[in-house]
Amino acid sequence: MEIPYIFTPRKDTGLVNSKIAIWLFLASEVMLFGGFFSAYIFLRLGADYPWPERTLPVLPGLINTFVLIGSSVTVIFAWMSLKLRKWHQFQFFMAITVVCAGVFMVLKGIEYNVKFHHQALRLKDYAVVEGHLGYELKDGVHVAHGEEPKDEDFALNHHGKKIEENMINFETSELSFNTVRYHHDWVEEIIAHAAERNAAITLKEDLKLGKEAPVLFDKDGNAAPGSKPLAMADGFAKGSVLSMKLLERITELHLEARSHNAELRTDAFREEWKKAHAQYPGKSDRQLAPDVKIDVTKLDLKVEHPSIGFEVQPATVFHFRPRDIQEGPASGTLRDGTALAGKMEESPMGFHYVDALDFRHLAMKVEEKVGDNPEAVEKAIEESWLIKSNHELKEIWEKQQKALGLLTAELAKKDRVPTEKDKYRVNWQEMVYYATTRLEDIKIEAGKYQMPHVKMELDEEFFGPNYAVRAKAQRPDGHLGSFPHLSVPRAEVQFASKFAPAWNTYYAIYFTMTGLHGLHVIGGALVLGYYLFCGKKMYLSNPEWLANRVEVGGLFWHFVDLVWIFLFPILYLM
């Protein structure tokens, strides 16, 4: 079938059909992004926490803006080349456009990756601390300040990955798995961890799911010679060692039993309903329902085991991510329904590098209570857990206060005052400066109206602070390191998250909008790439056809650029 008006305009509209189609699509895109921009405005106006202004790295955002604008120009040139029937020139400009899309996505990927590895923590007193967590060392030892352990010193999970120092340590003597909901990966981790600690996890009591005598199974799912193999067994003796094979077999039998029993019960009910209808033909189902009953004791039901109890000998400390466990004084429950008997051990959150302090939320809370009272805020900060418990952070705060005094005096000459960020936030560049400068040497640069800070290296503009290099900086007290070490007791933690959508509504809308925009970049690049690599046939058949297609693809590409023109300032600069 021939599609009409693909390179000659319709008389009534004066346009080729594809152009009308793309504009219809762009109109729907305007509504889509318009909705998100509306959401951004209202999230920002209604935020019940200090909105993170100018928090994203500007340089990658700026380069990405240049890249998109540049690609908007090259896509136009690609279209112009087709109009002038210059195929190779078209290829050249279109290739640049597609490469630009790739550069944009790589930079975006780096930006996302940095965010997903950067930890934020809000304490119970609303002080916020940011940085990088340490990793658990073998045998539960924590990394001490100034130590840079070797790779072989770190504890690894069963995937061979390091474990962040943000785990709930739970001493467990008994475990009970939900037969159908247990999470495969967590059980494997429990088994591996127990094996590492020489602990045995064994069935607490005989488990019979059929008529056979219980069989004892070892950690590999093997039984004594002459006994039924695991795949055939339907009884499991007390003392059988926990293995995935054992759990899977129990689940299989349990599900079989459940389905068998459900069938029997349904059949029995069906029979009873038939009888009831025959006995009382005039009555409705609603009237009959209370008297339609079955006697389950008369049915040949199989045994179901919705949960399977194991004991842990000796009691062992297992590590769980905070979001996976709900812990009580003598028990805990994992998200997959696994019940743990035991008690929570000390489970501090260990920052190997603290790279920012933020008291803006704390100040906001104080001001909500007592009104605009700087002394009350200052006192609340001095009494905050962070400043009271960590002498390094206290020193940094003292230096920040001195620098703030200098900045306030400098700004007063121009009838200006410091911002909330100046007053209550120490970012990583400022932290490095304070850590490596004596109190008496703190000064601000005249005419810059900025808090003192160290210069960012080029790689740090993209990847954040270079911890390995900064950790070697000489401090006035003779020690090395620019970033304080911090161990936060679990009781002080209010909310912790990476800089991911969960952290606050700013990051939620940032990831939503830039993610959606990124998908558009990928989609646009695929279409333009198709014209670049597969457009020759279309060009040879009718160059105007391809020119129209490229114009339509280019319109979409300009729209993607147009959206970014707003996204960049509102997310990176405001």
Added chain:
Amino acid sequence: MADSPEAIKKATRLYLLIGAVLFGGTVLTVLVATVPSLDFGKHGFDTADLLIGLLIATVKATLVAAIFMHLNHEKRLIYWLFGLGIGAAICLLFLTGLAIWDPIHYNGFPTGVPGSEPVRHFK
């Protein structure tokens, strides 16, 4: 629209010029936001910076739409389609704005809603 080869050749300089203006506008946006001596209004980010940033972005977006997307000389149907999209987006903004009257979520936001204290937003 520049459709004939001659017109297209003529338009080259215009496209390059618009590209340069867009680059320049971007640099200006960043300078205004990051260089203290170019900081308008109060020290740090404030309404003046917001308005300047949005103004530059709007000018840039208008140039992209008008020149690169050829909206400066398009057929009437296209104006209708795009205009309807923008109109609907603005309606959406005001529909979302109705949340102001949700007393649980926006207690007192913004000031002027009868019978409620304004939420203290950060200065």
